[in-house]
Amino acid sequence: MVAKRTQQLFDTLVGKATLKQKVYRNTLTTLNMLKKGMVQLTTKYEEVETDLSKEIPFTFKDRSEFEAELKFAGDTLVFMMHTNVFEFPRDHTVMKTPYINEDIERSYCGVINIFNFLSDSFKYQRMNDAGYLIGRLFVNKDMHYFVEGKRELGFLYSNFGTSEVNAENIADILESAIYYTINFDLLVPPYDNIKEVMVQDFITALDSMQMKTGKRMGFRFQADINGK
Numbered sequence: 001m002v003a004k005r006t007q008q009l010f011d012t013l014v015g016k017a018t019l020k021q022k023v024y025r026n027t028l029t030t031l032n033m034l035k036k037g038m039v040q041l042t043t044k045y046e047e048v049e050t051d052l053s054k055e056i057p058f059t060f061k062d063r064s065e066f067e068a069e070l071k072f073a074g075d076t077l078v079f080m081m082h083t084n085v086f087e088f089p090r091d092h093t094v095m096k097t098p099y100i101n102e103d104i105e106r107s108y109c110g111v112i113n114i115f116n117f118l119s120d121s122f123k124y125q126r127m128n129d130a131g132y133l134i135g136r137l138f139v140n141k142d143m144h145y146f147v148e149g150k151r152e153l154g155f156l157y158s159n160f161g162t163s164e165v166n167a168e169n170i171a172d173i174l175e176s177a178i179y180y181t182i183n184f185d186l187l188v189p190p191y192d193n194i195k196e197v198m199v200q201d202f203i204t205a206l207d208s209m210q211m212k213t214g215k216r217m218g219f220r221f222q223a224d225i226n227g228k
Helices: 006-045 096-104 120-124 168-184 199-209
Strands: 059-065 067-072 074-086 108-118 131-137 145-149
Touching: 006 059, 006 067, 006 074, 006 108, 006 131, 006 168, 067 108, 067 168, 074 120, 074 168, 131 168, 145 168
Parallel strands: none
Antiparallel strands: 059 067, 067 074, 074 108, 108 131, 131 145
């Protein structure tokens, strides 16, 4: 016969694991919905193609079970799902919402990170180039979500209790990510950052195309002008 304390231990273990499995499945479902949304966007782009747009790529690539890529113009967005489930710190704003206070299990979330890279970084294998995390999509056991990110991608934490993952909201997330990326321009790095270069480093860079490039090279991303 299992002791009461041991049974409680097993019940807690099974309960927590079951919760995390549900969150994991919901997050993977959300990523697959994002992939489907990207396919639909590429189809729509082809339908409205003009002579000018034919020269501008807009393509989707299913990189793996947990990754998806959307390439447009000179940018590439990579959506990457983390395979683990997280809970927010107790002092996080979302933990103070009525939605979480009613059921603490709602604070357990899966995460889909949204990265922005220059397409040329992959094309020319410039391994030193910088990419940027422009948003994080959190999904919980109820298929509710919120997006933590910059400008167009930022949602209010108070919407967590009412925002559900569905095709319409997925389309909004994708379009917001694209809008943000289009307006997140490549800036010239400060002159003092590159005024000196060793000959050996310069030759190596020419041979391997490893001159470091990033949209905010030389600047801290979180301190970009006008909140970008």
